[in-house]
Amino acid sequence: MWSWVFPRQCGSCGTPLLAGEEGACIACLLRLPQTLFWRRPQQNDGYYRLAPLNPNIRGVICGFWYTAGSPLRIWVQLAKYSGRPHLLRSAATYLAYLIAEEGLLPLDRMQGILPIPISAARLRRRGYNQAEWIAQGLSTPWGLPILHRHWKRQGASASQLQKTRIQRWESLKEDFLCTQAIPSPIVVVDDVLTTGATLTAALHSLPVQVEAWVVTVGITQRRR
Ligand SMILES: [Zn+2]
Numbered sequence: 520m521w522s523w524v525f526p527r528q529c530g531s532c533g534t535p536l537l538a539g540e541e542g543a544c545i546a547c548l549l550r551l552p553q554t555l556f557w558r559r560p561q562q563n564d565g566y567y568r569l570a571p572l573n574p575n576i577r578g579v580i581c582g583f584w585y586t587a588g589s590p591l592r593i594w595v596q597l598a599k600y601s602g603r604p605h606l607l608r609s610a611a612t613y614l615a616y617l618i619a620e621e622g623l624l625p626l627d628r629m630q631g632i633l634p635i636p637i638s639a640a641r642l643r644r645r646g647y648n649q650a651e652w653i654a655q656g657l658s659t660p661w662g663l664p665i666l667h668r669h670w671k672r673q674g675a676s677a678s679q680l681q682k683t684r685i686q687r688w689e690s691l692k693e694d695f696l697c698t699q700a701i702p703s704p705i706v707v708v709d710d711v712l713t714t715g716a717t718l719t720a721a722l723h724s725l726p727v728q729v730e731a732w733v734v735t736v737g738i739t740q741r742r743r
Contacts, residue, residue: 542609557622581738582614611656630702695724704730
């Protein structure tokens with residue numbers, strides 16, 4: 520019914536989609552470089568980046584490497600700048616199955632999925648929050664609710680460019696705000712883990728007793 524709005528083609532390679540495929544075809548999903556972090560959520564580069572600064576983190580799972588040759592890189596750009604978040608959602612659904620089948624995330628204990636919010640101004644500009652699309656991709660296979668109105672991000676204050684690193688961190692920390700009680704444990708979702716500054720600022724705004732499992736679709740490789 521929607522095929523006239525979203526043509527039934529892989530958004531990445533253009534081949535016609537088969538029944539059951541949505542956004543990206545299976546061949547493109549298989550081309551995503553898997554990290555296998557779901558097999559060791561407390562022993563991976565994502566965990567090492569985030570956990571030292573975030574005592575409420577119980578595990579970190581980033582699905583695929585966000586590297587130069589990875590299709591994920593293009594998919595994130597399409598979601599952020601071209602109004603096409605569908606491929607990211609496909610990648611998230613694929614990741615959801617990988618985690619459910621061979622991962623060590625205790626899904627039966629999770630109380631919901633909490634996407635990292637974006638500011639109202641950015642939401643107006645972009646039309647959607649790509650972390651919400653990722654949350655949707657995880658929510659159906661896992662049977663977990665998305666906590667839509669529990670967390671918000673206030674407009675970014677004055678230009679970040681004039682600020683020192685510490686000042687930027689301080690203002691980032693104040694950006695995030697819980698607007699409702701957050702159940703525990705929960706899955707916190709973002710698109711790509713880079714330095715972890717945004718996720719850390721966001722996690723610090725959650726009540727201390729909330730146990731968080733972080734899931735991102737991508738992770739950058741550390742420069743060596
Ligand atoms: Zn494809």
